[in-house]
Ligand SMILES: [Zn+2]
């Protein structure tokens with residue numbers, strides 16, 4: 001497949017890379033229909049973020065269509081349209097069970113590296129360095145989604161959500177949550193349209209919409 005890959009400071013290329021494969025029963029593979037370029041990607045583009053490696057696939061705000069699911073994934077099925085949060089969450093650890101998905105203790109296999117630099121490690125992130133897991137991102141034709149029975153938010157192809165690509169909120173508690181979060185404060189997001197987001201007293205990590 002084709003993907004946008006990082007090769008160093010100010011050096012991003014479109015090149016052929018291996019197609020992603022199911023590696024765990026809870027995985028899904030999505031065909032990417034859109035992926036944002038975030039302000040945070042500038043940290044990668046400018047060479048500020050450590051532990052990037054040549055050939056890493058960028059992109060952490062992705063939506064797409066499910067084309068394959070692992071054998072243990074009972075949430076998603078082929079053909080589902082999903083928005084994929086940039087944090088990867090297992091759904092089972094202490095932090096996930098309490099709704100703090102960005103603190104997932106299990107999704108970053110390289111947590112020790114992040115702890116060395118920051119004192120603690122966040123969850124694994126798509127397309128955002130090896131110390132955050134080394135997960136290939138969504139600036140590609142296809143993307144593997146680990147723990148895909150937790151994070152991805154399904155939407156109807158013809159719903160208003162089909163115009164809202166990715167909205168991931170950094171709340172006042174600095175806890176990143178997917179749009180599917182169900183806390184009282186965030187519930188309006190599930191039913192509101194993208195234009196309502198401006199009314200939220202939260203800081204948007206990224207929020208953008210596109211037609212179709
Ligand atoms: Zn971002």
Ligand SMILES: [Zn+2]
Pocket residue numbers: 089090091092093094095096097103104105106107
């Ligand atoms: Zn977890």
